Amino acid sequence: MIARYRCFRYVHAMTDREAPVRMGKAARNETRKAVATTANALSIAMLITAAIQPMTSGRPLGFGAFVAAAAFIVLQGLAHYVLRKVED
Numbered sequence: 001m002i003a004r005y006r007c008f009r010y011v012h013a014m015t016d017r018e019a020p021v022r023m024g025k026a027a028r029n030e031t032r033k034a035v036a037t038t039a040n041a042l043s044i045a046m047l048i049t050a051a052i053q054p055m056t057s058g059r060p061l062g063f064g065a066f067v068a069a070a071a072f073i074v075l076q077g078l079a080h081y082v083l084r085k086v087e088d
Contacts, residue, residue: 025087028087029086032082032083032086033083033086035079035082036078036079036082036083037079039075039076039082040075040076042075043072043074043075043076043079046071046072046075047069047071047072049068050067050068051065051068051072
């Protein structure tokens, strides 16, 4: 009975609302730029924290540095992929 009530309430609520507003071109571009910036910042922070900083202090992490370098490459690839989708 509760499921029927929720379903009815959802259908009723959807009929009262206007059609959803689609995201504009500028908003999509800003969202993509934010995702690319986040991926870029994470990749650089991860590379410095897990690879470069331990090497400069004389205690390389070994496999951890390899994982950090791989994560750097993947996140940089994500950032470039997202930025290619930005519309002019």
